[in-house]
Amino acid sequence: MAATIKDIAKAAGVSPATVSRVLANKEGFFGAQTAVRVREAARQLGYRKNTAATELVTQRSHDLAVIVNATQTNFANQIIEGIQATAFPADLNVIILYAGDADEERQRRALTTVIERAVRGILLLSVNLAPANLALLRSTEIPYTFLSISMQAPQTPAITSDDWQVGYQATQYLLQRGHQRIGLAAVDHQITGQLRLAGYRQALMEAGVRPVAAWFQAGDYSYAAGQQAMQAYGAQPAVTAVLAGSDMAAIGVMNQARTLGLLVPADLSVMAIDGTELCDIVQPTLTSLTQSFYDMGVAGVRRLLADQSTPPRETTAIHVVERESVIAPRAHRSDI
Amino acid sequence: MAATIKDIAKAAGVSPATVSRVLANKEGFFGAQTAVRVREAARQLGYRKNTAATELVTQRSHDLAVIVNATQTNFANQIIEGIQATAFPADLNVIILYAGDADEERQRRALTTVIERAVRGILLLSVNLAPANLALLRSTEIPYTFLSISMQAPQTPAITSDDWQVGYQATQYLLQRGHQRIGLAAVDHQITGQLRLAGYRQALMEAGVRPVAAWFQAGDYSYAAGQQAMQAYGAQPAVTAVLAGSDMAAIGVMNQARTLGLLVPADLSVMAIDGTELCDIVQPTLTSLTQSFYDMGVAGVRRLLADQSTPPRETTAIHVVERESVIAPRAHRSDI
DNA sequence: GCAGGTAGCACAAACGTTTGCAATGGCTTT
DNA sequence: AAAGCCATTGCAAACGTTTGTGCTACCTGC
CATH class of the missing domain: 3.40.50.2300 (Response regulator)
Known part of the structure; x- marks a missing residue:
C-alpha cells in the first residue's frame, strides 16, 4: 500500500539506489534533473520513509530517549526544553517515556523499549532505578546519563546540582x-x-x-x-x-x-x-x-553526543x- | 557485536526460525527442552531483540505516540497517566514527543518522526496543529485523535470536555x-x-x-x-x-x-x-x-484501538x- | 502393517532501505 | 588517439527478524 523507494524508482525511471541517494541528499551522487524527477515522483506517490528499514541497515538510530518518572516533578519540562534545544540541531529526535518511580516493572518496560530500539542515548530524568534495571541498562552499549538525581552506585554518570x-x-x-x-x-x-x-x-x-x-x-x-x-x-x-x-x-x-x-x-x-x-x-x-534545570538538559545531550571520556559526574550552577x-x-x- | 538470533541459533544448535518462535512464545511450535536451550543461550549472549528488524517484517509497530505542546499544560500528566494505564495492558508502548504549540517546524518534525515510524496511533495533547501539519497527518493511514482541545475543522476526531x-x-x-x-x-x-x-x-x-x-x-x-x-x-x-x-x-x-x-x-x-x-x-x-483528564487519556487509547467507527467527537465528564x-x-x- | 496424523524443526523468502563496487559515457589531458 | 578522470547511475548484498511451507520421524488406530 504505502509507496516504497522501488515504486518511486519505477515511476522516475531510475534505480532504487539513486532514489535513496536523492532522498538522502547525498550531494554529488546524482544529476540535477534526475533529482527533480525523483522528488516529484516521491511527492506524487505520497512517499513516507520507513524508519525501521533505515535503522536496520544503518544500524544507527536518530532517537534520543528520555525516561521520566511518573510522579511529576514539575521541573521536568525545563530539563526537557534544554534537551530538545540541544538535540534538535544535532538532528536527534527526542522521545520521552514515562516510567513509574516506584513501579519496577514499568521501569523495566520503558527501558527495554528504548534498548531494543537501539536509541542513541538514554537520559534518565530524576528516576531512581531499581538495581535490576540499572544492571539492565549497564549491560547495553547505549550511553546513558542520570539527570537531576544520581544513583548511589558511584560510577553511574549523572548531571545534577552539587x-x-x-x-x-x-x-x-x-x-x-x-x-x-x-x-x-x-x-x-x-x-x-x-x-x-x-x-x-x-x-x-x-x-x-x-x-x-x-x-x-x-x-x-x-x-x-x-x-x-x-x-x-x-x-x-x-x-x-x-x-x-x-x-x-x-x-x-x-x-x-x-x-x-x-x-x-x-x-x-x-x-x-x-x-x-x-x-x-x-x-x-x-x-x-x-537549580539550572535547562542547563542540565543541555549538558545531558552534550555528554551523550561527546564521548564518554568526560568525567562521570558533572554539576550545573545554582543560585x-x-x-x-x-x-x-x-x-x-x-x-x- | 550485539547478538542476533542467528548467534543464538548456532549456540543452541537450532535454526533461527526456531529461536524466533521460542523467543516469541509461539506455543506449540517447539519442544520443551529446545526452548530451554534457546532461552539459556539467549541469556548467555545477552541477546536484545532488534525492534527495527521486527517492525520491518511484521509491518506493525507496538508504539503509540503522544504529541504534547511544549507550553506545559499542567494537566498533561493526568491525561498521560490515563493513556499509559490503558495502553499498557494492550501491549502498547507509549512514546511522547514535544512539539511547540507555536513552532510549526517543530510540530512537523515531531509528526514526521512518528509517521515514519509507522506508529499504531497518534494522540495530540492540547496541540493546535498548523493547517499544513494537519494535512500531513491526514495524508497517512495512521489513526489519530485530538485530546483536550479540538480543531476548527469539523471532521477531526477529538475527545474533549463539552x-x-x-x-x-x-x-x-x-x-x-x-x-x-x-x-x-x-x-x-x-x-x-x-x-x-x-x-x-x-x-x-x-x-x-x-x-x-x-x-x-x-x-x-x-x-x-x-x-x-x-x-x-x-x-x-x-x-x-x-x-x-x-x-x-x-x-x-x-x-x-x-x-x-x-x-x-x-x-x-x-x-x-x-x-x-x-x-x-x-x-x-x-x-x-x-475536567476528567485521566478519562480523556483512557478514551483516546480506546478509540485508537477500536475501529474508527465511533463518532469522531466524544466528551468526558465535568463537574x-x-x-x-x-x-x-x-x-x-x-x-x- | 499401513494410511493418516502430529510434533518438532529447518529452509528460504520477504520486509525497505543503504552503500560498496562496478559500469557507462563523455570529457580532458598529453 | 590513447589514457585517464569524473559525473552519474545500476547491481547486489546486507541489516535481523518473521512466517508459510515442507520435511522428517514418530505415533495412533484399525
Whole structure:
C-alpha cells in the first residue's frame, strides 16, 4: 500500500539506489534533473520513509530517549526544553517515556523499549532505578546519563546540582538573614538528600550552630511531605526558618504553617529548593535556591553526543533567588 | 557485536526460525527442552531483540505516540497517566514527543518522526496543529485523535470536555451562589474558547442577565493572561466573580486581584476551569469546574484501538468542585 | 502393517532501505 | 588517439527478524 523507494524508482525511471541517494541528499551522487524527477515522483506517490528499514541497515538510530518518572516533578519540562534545544540541531529526535518511580516493572518496560530500539542515548530524568534495571541498562552499549538525581552506585554518570552546595548555600543564606534555628524538610535518605543534609549541617557548624535532630524532617520532596514536616515542627516551632526539599514541599510547609496559625514569613521563613515557576505564583512568593534545570538538559545531550571520556559526574550552577518568603527572624527585626 | 538470533541459533544448535518462535512464545511450535536451550543461550549472549528488524517484517509497530505542546499544560500528566494505564495492558508502548504549540517546524518534525515510524496511533495533547501539519497527518493511514482541545475543522476526531457545558455549568454555579455580574477570563478565540463563551452567555441569558462585553477578557489560558484580564477589570471591578479559562489563569487573576488590593473571595470570587492539583495548593483553594483528564487519556487509547467507527467527537465528564475561592457576593451576604 | 496424523524443526523468502563496487559515457589531458 | 578522470547511475548484498511451507520421524488406530 504505502509507496516504497522501488515504486518511486519505477515511476522516475531510475534505480532504487539513486532514489535513496536523492532522498538522502547525498550531494554529488546524482544529476540535477534526475533529482527533480525523483522528488516529484516521491511527492506524487505520497512517499513516507520507513524508519525501521533505515535503522536496520544503518544500524544507527536518530532517537534520543528520555525516561521520566511518573510522579511529576514539575521541573521536568525545563530539563526537557534544554534537551530538545540541544538535540534538535544535532538532528536527534527526542522521545520521552514515562516510567513509574516506584513501579519496577514499568521501569523495566520503558527501558527495554528504548534498548531494543537501539536509541542513541538514554537520559534518565530524576528516576531512581531499581538495581535490576540499572544492571539492565549497564549491560547495553547505549550511553546513558542520570539527570537531576544520581544513583548511589558511584560510577553511574549523572548531571545534577552539587547537592552538598545546595544544602550549604541555602543554609548560609538563611544564616546570613539572621536565622540560627533552621529546619530542613522533605529531603530523602538517598544520596541527594544525604548530601543536602551534609551541606546544611556544615553551614550550621561553621556558623557555630549545633544542629538539632528534630530540625531535620525527612520526606520525599512532595507537597504532603512538606505538610507533614511542618506538622512535626508544630504551632510553636523551634525553628525560625525552614528549608524545603522542593518547591512543592515548600508550599506544603507554607500551607500547613497557615493551618497552624503561623504567618509566612512573619512567624516563619520558608525557602524552597528548585526555583520553578511555582515560586512566583504562590503567595507569598517563595525565596528559593534555584537549580539550572535547562542547563542540565543541555549538558545531558552534550555528554551523550561527546564521548564518554568526560568525567562521570558533572554539576550545573545554582543560585539563590530572593523573593518574599524569607525575612529576618523576629529577634533580629526592629519591629520588636 | 550485539547478538542476533542467528548467534543464538548456532549456540543452541537450532535454526533461527526456531529461536524466533521460542523467543516469541509461539506455543506449540517447539519442544520443551529446545526452548530451554534457546532461552539459556539467549541469556548467555545477552541477546536484545532488534525492534527495527521486527517492525520491518511484521509491518506493525507496538508504539503509540503522544504529541504534547511544549507550553506545559499542567494537566498533561493526568491525561498521560490515563493513556499509559490503558495502553499498557494492550501491549502498547507509549512514546511522547514535544512539539511547540507555536513552532510549526517543530510540530512537523515531531509528526514526521512518528509517521515514519509507522506508529499504531497518534494522540495530540492540547496541540493546535498548523493547517499544513494537519494535512500531513491526514495524508497517512495512521489513526489519530485530538485530546483536550479540538480543531476548527469539523471532521477531526477529538475527545474533549463539552466546552459549551463547561461554560454553561460553571456560570450556572456562580449564578446559583448569587453572582450576576460574572466575568469570563483568559479563554481563547479558538473553538474551545468560543464554546465556553457561548455556554457562559446562555447561562447568563437564562438567568435574565445581559452579558456586558467588558466582562469577557480573552486570553491564552496562561498565568499572564489571567493577570492581564484582572488588570483590565481593575481595582473596582464591575464583576463580582470571575471564571478563568484554566487553573493557571485563575491563579493569575487571584494574584493580580491581590495586587489591586482586592481580597479573594471576600471582594471577588474566582473560579477555575480544569481542577488540577494546583487548585488545592493555592491559597485560597480554588473552586473549579473540573475536567476528567485521566478519562480523556483512557478514551483516546480506546478509540485508537477500536475501529474508527465511533463518532469522531466524544466528551468526558465535568463537574464542579467547591473549594474556598467562591462565596456569595457582598450584596447577598448577611455581614453587610 | 499401513494410511493418516502430529510434533518438532529447518529452509528460504520477504520486509525497505543503504552503500560498496562496478559500469557507462563523455570529457580532458598529453 | 590513447589514457585517464569524473559525473552519474545500476547491481547486489546486507541489516535481523518473521512466517508459510515442507520435511522428517514418530505415533495412533484399525
